[in-house]
Amino acid sequence: MARSIMLARHGHHQEVGRVLSGRSDISLDQQGRAEAGALAGLVASRGVTRIVSSPRARTRETAAAVAAALALPVEIAAELDEIDFGDFTGRAFAALDRDADWQRWNAERATARCPDGEAMGEAVARAVGFVAGCGEGVTLCVSHCDVIRGVVAHYLGLPLDRIFSLGCDPGSVTTLSLQGEGAIVVALNERSG
Numbered sequence: 001m002a003r004s005i006m007l008a009r010h011g012h013h014q015e016v017g018r019v020l021s022g023r024s025d026i027s028l029d030q031q032g033r034a035e036a037g038a039l040a041g042l043v044a045s046r047g048v049t050r051i052v053s054s055p056r057a058r059t060r061e062t063a064a065a066v067a068a069a070l071a072l073p074v075e076i077a078a079e080l081d082e083i084d085f086g087d088f089t090g091r092a093f094a095a096l097d098r099d100a101d102w103q104r105w106n107a108e109r110a111t112a113r114c115p116d117g118e119a120m121g122e123a124v125a126r127a128v129g130f131v132a133g134c135g136e137g138v139t140l141c142v143s144h145c146d147v148i149r150g151v152v153a154h155y156l157g158l159p160l161d162r163i164f165s166l167g168c169d170p171g172s173v174t175t176l177s178l179q180g181e182g183a184i185v186v187a188l189n190e191r192s193g
Helices: 030-043 057-070 100-107 120-132 145-156 160-165
Strands: 003-009 048-053 074-076 137-143 173-179 182-190
Touching (some): 003 030, 003 145, 030 173, 048 057, 120 145, 145 160
Parallel strands (some): 003 137, 048 137
16 A cells, blocks of 8 residues: 655644744634635545644644544644744744844755754654654645655755745645655645635
């Protein structure tokens, strides 16, 4: 039996695009709840056998919408958690854009570390380790934008400095077919409608 991984980004919340939420426990807003429902409809006929979520509220809420539609439980996996952005957490992107450490982090994702936080490679390694360990069937992993981009970059052999070339919208799903130690990207940044 094949192993398929669907990497879903949580739905929209009030800070998307404005504030680096990081590991805060912000909940989905109305748009995000609609995106979670649309995600459930999108994956309903794809044979999902397991649903796993990051521990953050926004991912758990997104996963719960899919779980309700598919009558499956939601497992929580710390490996799918958001990057620990350290001192960047909770800051507005407008302010971060003037921060030299933030500029370096975004230009050098392969080597930079968030001040008092995590390196991109560490976040990707934990997520890839989880994904690689998933068993047969179709596993839906609800996670975060940069974590998903990092996993996809890993399997495509892209340097982490190139993650911004990969789309990952709120409520989207990216599908990988695991093949031994590698994977084939079946769909990227897919959304309902």
